[in-house]
Amino acid sequence: MSAGHGRFVAVVNCMDGRVQESVSRFAKQKFSADYADTITEPGPIRALAEDPSGAESASIRRRLDISVIKHQAVGIVVAGHGDCAGNPRPRETQEIQLKGAVQTLKQWFPDVPVVPVWVRPEDWEVEELG
Numbered sequence: 368m369s370a371g372h373g374r375f376v377a378v379v380n381c382m383d384g385r386v387q388e389s390v391s392r393f394a395k396q397k398f399s400a401d402y403a404d405t406i407t408e409p410g411p412i413r414a415l416a417e418d419p420s421g422a423e424s425a426s427i428r429r430r431l432d433i434s435v436i437k438h439q440a441v442g443i444v445v446a447g448h449g450d451c452a453g454n455p456r457p458r459e460t461q462e463i464q465l466k467g468a469v470q471t472l473k474q475w476f477p478d479v480p481v482v483p484v485w486v487r488p489e490d491w492e493v494e495e496l497g
């Protein structure tokens with residue numbers, strides 16, 4: 368189905384430059400994808416969890432539609448990270464937000480697996496959450 372243009376995964380991540388490469392690498396490995404379509408906002412998990420029908424979430428959804436519908440993305444990775452300027456909350460709070468973000472994304476795209484991750488501020492590497 369996507370043979371002509373490669374296999375895609377979608378990433379919803381913070382705009383923070385420190386978390387781009389490790390999350391992209393993880394997402395491509397996790398879903399055996401060639402390319403990661405990356406949608407960034409400052410701390411997007413807050414809006415997805417706490418304001419799923421608001422303007423920021425709608426903007427994220429428009430971009431995910433392109434990835435899922437046009438590129439047939441085989442999965443979605445959604446990330447939170449430590450030392451986040453856009454969403455300055457402790458890890459415990461962000462893990463709750465990530466659960467809410469996963470629920471929102473699964474409602475929008477029930478046929479696409481969604482994987483939440485935490486990016487450690489110690490070394491900017493990815494931990495997959497359950």
Ligand SMILES: [Zn+2]
Nearest residue numbers: 381383451452
């Ligand atoms: Zn951030």
